[in-house]
Amino acid sequence: MAHKGVILPVLQNWSCHNCGGCCREHQIGITQEEKRRIEKQGWTEADGIPTDRPLIVPLGTAWRLNHRDDGACVFLNEQGLCRIHAKFGEPAKPLACQVYPYAVHPSGASVTISLRFSCPSVVQNLGQPVAQQRSFVEQLAKQIVPANYSAPAAPDLFTGQKLEWSDVTRVQAFLERGLADRRVGIATRLMRVLSWLELLERAQPDALHDSRLGDLLTLLHDASVRAQPDDELPVVRPSGLGRVMFRQMIAQLLRHDTEVTARKGIAGRIGLLTGGIRFTLGVGRVPAQADPVSVRVAFGMTARNGNDRSPWFSQLEGEFGGRNADFDEVLTRYMLVKIQGLHFCGKAFYDRPMIDGFRSLALMYPAILWVARYRAASDGRDHLVLQDVQAAVATLDHSFGYSPALGLKSSQHRITQLSKLQQITALCGWYSR
Numbered sequence: 001m002a003h004k005g006v007i008l009p010v011l012q013n014w015s016c017h018n019c020g021g022c023c024r025e026h027q028i029g030i031t032q033e034e035k036r037r038i039e040k041q042g043w044t045e046a047d048g049i050p051t052d053r054p055l056i057v058p059l060g061t062a063w064r065l066n067h068r069d070d071g072a073c074v075f076l077n078e079q080g081l082c083r084i085h086a087k088f089g090e091p092a093k094p095l096a097c098q099v100y101p102y103a104v105h106p107s108g109a110s111v112t113i114s115l116r117f118s119c120p121s122v123v124q125n126l127g128q129p130v131a132q133q134r135s136f137v138e139q140l141a142k143q144i145v146p147a148n149y150s151a152p153a154a155p156d157l158f159t160g161q162k163l164e165w166s167d168v169t170r171v172q173a174f175l176e177r178g179l180a181d182r183r184v185g186i187a188t189r190l191m192r193v194l195s196w197l198e199l200l201e202r203a204q205p206d207a208l209h210d211s212r213l214g215d216l217l218t219l220l221h222d223a224s225v226r227a228q229p230d231d232e233l234p235v236v237r238p239s240g241l242g243r244v245m246f247r248q249m250i251a252q253l254l255r256h257d258t259e260v261t262a263r264k265g266i267a268g269r270i271g272l273l274t275g276g277i278r279f280t281l282g283v284g285r286v287p288a289q290a291d292p293v294s295v296r297v298a299f300g301m302t303a304r305n306g307n308d309r310s311p312w313f314s315q316l317e318g319e320f321g322g323r324n325a326d327f328d329e330v331l332t333r334y335m336l337v338k339i340q341g342l343h344f345c346g347k348a349f350y351d352r353p354m355i356d357g358f359r360s361l362a363l364m365y366p367a368i369l370w371v372a373r374y375r376a377a378s379d380g381r382d383h384l385v386l387q388d389v390q391a392a393v394a395t396l397d398h399s400f401g402y403s404p405a406l407g408l409k410s411s412q413h414r415i416t417q418l419s420k421l422q423q424i425t426a427l428c429g430w431y432s433r
């Protein structure tokens with residue numbers, strides 16, 4: 001059957017501002033048909049493409065566009081534009097390039113649309129409202145979701161607890177309701193939702209379907225609001241183990257695998273291992289982190305190199321003024337787009353159940369503020385500015401749901417442990433200061 005149309009995120013704008021980041025930071029897989037199409041386009045040196053390498057190279061059992069030595073796609077021109085797009089129009093580009101930064105997820109009878117915040121224009125909410133791009137997105141969805149579409153299985157609520165798609169929508173609506181309540185800060189909203197999810201996990205299985213689930217969600221949501229009516233939250237320092245597991249997660253989120261890092265071979269792998277150990281130990285200076293190209297271009301920054309000014313791990317545990325209405329707005333929009341687009345569970349997120357996936361999403365809050373603090377402290381500041389938070393979202397969302405390392409069982413186990421030890425709420429409170 002054909003799907004019934006796309007569900008677009010509200011409150012989100014986007015138009016491409018040609019920073020060229022996605023053309024440098026992603027490997028673009030292409031089909032055999034796309035390979036044939038590009039080969040027929042007859043590219044020559046006169047078009048400005050490199051002639052010292054093939055334009056298309058193998059990627060596993062398929063193909064991908066090749067990159068230059070500086071990491072740029074072979075088709076990216078000096079103005080940050082795609083040569084295929086400029087010469088033959090957008091439909092001539094590989095589908096993956098046309099789709100980015102949209103993410104298309106079949107869900108029941110519909111298709112939900114999310115956006116990737118690794119694109120700085122998405123983070124900054126620049127451009128045309130997504131709601132006005134419906135026909136363009138419908139066309140993309142038609143190319144991605146086959147005509148003989150059959151709805152995939154719904155994500156579990158938690159491991160072993162099956163849901164129908166109608167119940168997924170019920171839970172999704174309450175996650176959204178909890179996070180959209182702007183009368184309190186995003187840290188309080190996250191803590192409320194985390195508290196009722198914990199109770200939902202303990203409910204009798206027969207209460208987790210249809211109208212009984214709807215009634216239960218209403219009760220739990222209302223109780224969580226009564227329990228935490230304002231932003232007066234107890235700030236608890238995360239435990240030593242909680243901080244270790246949190247830094248390990250950040251190290252994975254910051255890996256930011258690209259064409260250039262993949263080329264570093266064994267030296268690159270040793271570097272990753274050493275960096276991972278330093279994050280686990282959490283002593284000394286934080287290993288220097290390079291900004292992604294898109295972040296540098298969008299925020300007018302120069303490349304960071306050397307680690308003279310890299311802050312101490314201990315420095316990042318201080319107060320940086322994380323509770324701020326402007327930061328909350330970016331983080332709220334980020335979380336709502338991920339929830340509305342079902343970009344935190346099921347097929348779009350390592351096949352994780354809804355509750356586990358939400359816990360991973362909630363952990364993005366302290367992770368983003370940790371990276372924002374790293375940026376501020378690297379610039380010699382002890383307080384955050386909006387650009388720190390925006391750049392941190394763009395940096396970390398590159399990996400969220402896409403890094404193979406975060407899909408490993410050990411990564412899932414870490415999230416479960418952090419939750420059992422009450423460390424997710426502790427981390428949200430601690431890094432909101």
Ligand code: SF4
Binds near residue numbers: 016018020023101120
């Ligand atoms: S990262 Fe976003 S703004 Fe930059 S070129 Fe890609 S789609 Fe355009």
